[in-house]
Amino acid sequence: MIGHEDLARLRDNSLRMQGWIRAQTYSPEQEKTLRRFSSWEVSELILRINQSTFRGKLAADPSLPSGVVETDGRQRWYSLEEINELRRRLRIGRRSLMPYRPAGRRALRVAVANFKGGAGKSTVALHFAHAAALDGYRVLAVDFDPQATLSHAMGLTDVAEEHTVWGIMARDLIRETGRMNDAARGAESGTALPRRELPGSLRGLGLEALRSSDFLRPTSWPTIDIIPSCANAAFVEFASAQYRHLNPDWSFFACIARFLATLPDEAYDLIIFDCPPAIGYQSMNAVFAADILYIPSGPGYWEYDSTTSFIGQLSEALEDLAAGFGRVTFPAGKVALPKAFLDLRFLLTRFEPGNALHRAMAEAFRSVWGEQVTRHPIELTRAVEQSGRFLASVYEIDYRDMTRETWRRARASFDAAYGEFREVVAAAWPRIDGEESP
Numbered sequence: 439m440i441g442h443e444d445l446a447r448l449r450d451n452s453l454r455m456q457g458w459i460r461a462q463t464y465s466p467e468q469e470k471t472l473r474r475f476s477s478w479e480v481s482e483l484i485l486r487i488n489q490s491t492f493r494g495k496l497a498a499d500p501s502l503p504s505g506v507v508e509t510d511g512r513q514r515w516y517s518l519e520e521i522n523e524l525r526r527r528l529r530i531g532r533r534s535l536m537p538y539r540p541a542g543r544r545a546l547r548v549a550v551a552n553f554k555g556g557a558g559k560s561t562v563a564l565h566f567a568h569a570a571a572l573d574g575y576r577v578l579a580v581d582f583d584p585q586a587t588l589s590h591a592m593g594l595t596d597v598a599e600e601h602t603v604w605g606i607m608a609r610d611l612i613r614e615t616g617r618m619n620d621a622a623r624g625a626e627s628g629t630a631l632p633r634r635e636l637p638g639s640l641r642g643l644g645l646e647a648l649r650s651s652d653f654l655r656p657t658s659w660p661t662i663d664i665i666p667s668c669a670n671a672a673f674v675e676f677a678s679a680q681y682r683h684l685n686p687d688w689s690f691f692a693c694i695a696r697f698l699a700t701l702p703d704e705a706y707d708l709i710i711f712d713c714p715p716a717i718g719y720q721s722m723n724a725v726f727a728a729d730i731l732y733i734p735s736g737p738g739y740w741e742y743d744s745t746t747s748f749i750g751q752l753s754e755a756l757e758d759l760a761a762g763f764g765r766v767t768f769p770a771g772k773v774a775l776p777k778a779f780l781d782l783r784f785l786l787t788r789f790e791p792g793n794a795l796h797r798a799m800a801e802a803f804r805s806v807w808g809e810q811v812t813r814h815p816i817e818l819t820r821a822v823e824q825s826g827r828f829l830a831s832v833y834e835i836d837y838r839d840m841t842r843e844t845w846r847r848a849r850a851s852f853d854a855a856y857g858e859f860r861e862v863v864a865a866a867w868p869r870i871d872g873e874e875s876p
Contacts, residue, residue: 557715737796786815
């Protein structure tokens with residue numbers, strides 16, 4: 439017989455192994471650090487300028503960051519902070535190297551979602567976050583998945599459940615219930631709403647006093663923060679069902695939208711959600727807060743079938759929310775019911791160009807969903823497979839740790855997918871707040 443004590447023992451054994459792996463992969467302090475980038479990467483892959491032009495700009499202005507020369511002495515290596523300073527100060531002709539960011543708009547929010555496990559949600563969220571940071575954007579990643587894959591990949595392992603999405607949702611319940619009770623007390627006789635009571639076990643956690651910044655954790659990337667997840671946050675689905683019973687008028691699906699509305703518009707450029715493989719309280723918060731929905735899928739029939747089920751069930755869930763809460767007034771930023779996305783894209787992952795079945799399924803995806811299927815799938819390469827072993831994205835892996843061609847192929851695949859993602863973002867961004875793209 440195997441009981442909860444045996445399961446706990448198996449977990450503890452695995453945690454010890456994870457600690458050993460981190461010790462082999464991260465710094466001596468077992469903290470993830472971001473590597474430097476070679477002058478070749480900086481010029482051609484990040485700033486996208488000719489190497490000779492880059493060297494000429496550096497020679498003409500000695501005050502520009504010069505990086506460091508490693509022991510081989512052949513080229514310079516730059517930190518991300520130095521790369522961003524170069525981006526701010528350099529101009530090629532009259533062209534600025536700063537990324538597109540429309541004035542007067544808040545951060546654009548993208549949910550990466552599908553309830554098929556293994557579709558590549560965390561891989562896509564991680565690589566898009568890192569690619570965007572290398573592109574000069576300030577990124578907030580939000581890990582909605584209790585498996586916490588994105589959090590672990592970002593180097594976070596010691597996370598208390600109060601500082602996860604569950605903490606935000608529980609704090610929102612307390613604050614919204616208080617707001618409703620205040621409105622009930624202030625209403626005229628005969629129109630007051632019933633007072634809602636929350637248990638002391640919830641009110642006594644001190645969540646109401648937490649500031650928005652208390653949920654944000656820095657990562658090894660200086661321009662990426664994360665709202666992390668942890669295994670202990672898995673009970674959020676059960677807790678949320680109980681919370682709805684305590685306050686049926688609580689707009690549970692708008693918690694994250696309300697939270698993000700408290701952040702300054704200039705704090706981040708992009709906010710990327712990694713959703714759990716299910717349609718539930720957490721994933722509904724993600725899709726409701728999102729401006730754009732990215733749906734990764736493997737290139738097989740069963741993945742296609744599951745993706746079809748996902749968008750069908752998501753449609754029904756959003757329709758039910760619109761019907762059930764359509765007359766409820768709640769502060770949720772600029773988002774309103776019925777929920778509508780500025781764009782939606784299907785992204786094929788683990789794609790093998792030489793596989794006839796994969797090519798046939800890609801055509802099937804496009805014949806059904808047309809231009810909403812991205813042009814550039816993410817290919818399955820050795821470097822992508824090895825990224826799990828390195829506990830890093832392709833962008834974090836030093837190309838000297840494998841053959842450069844293997845690394846270049848993987849990076850080219852993610853660069854193409856991110857480049858298309860950036861096009862989608864640029865087209866959608868001006869339409870936030872109801873304004874059409876020029």
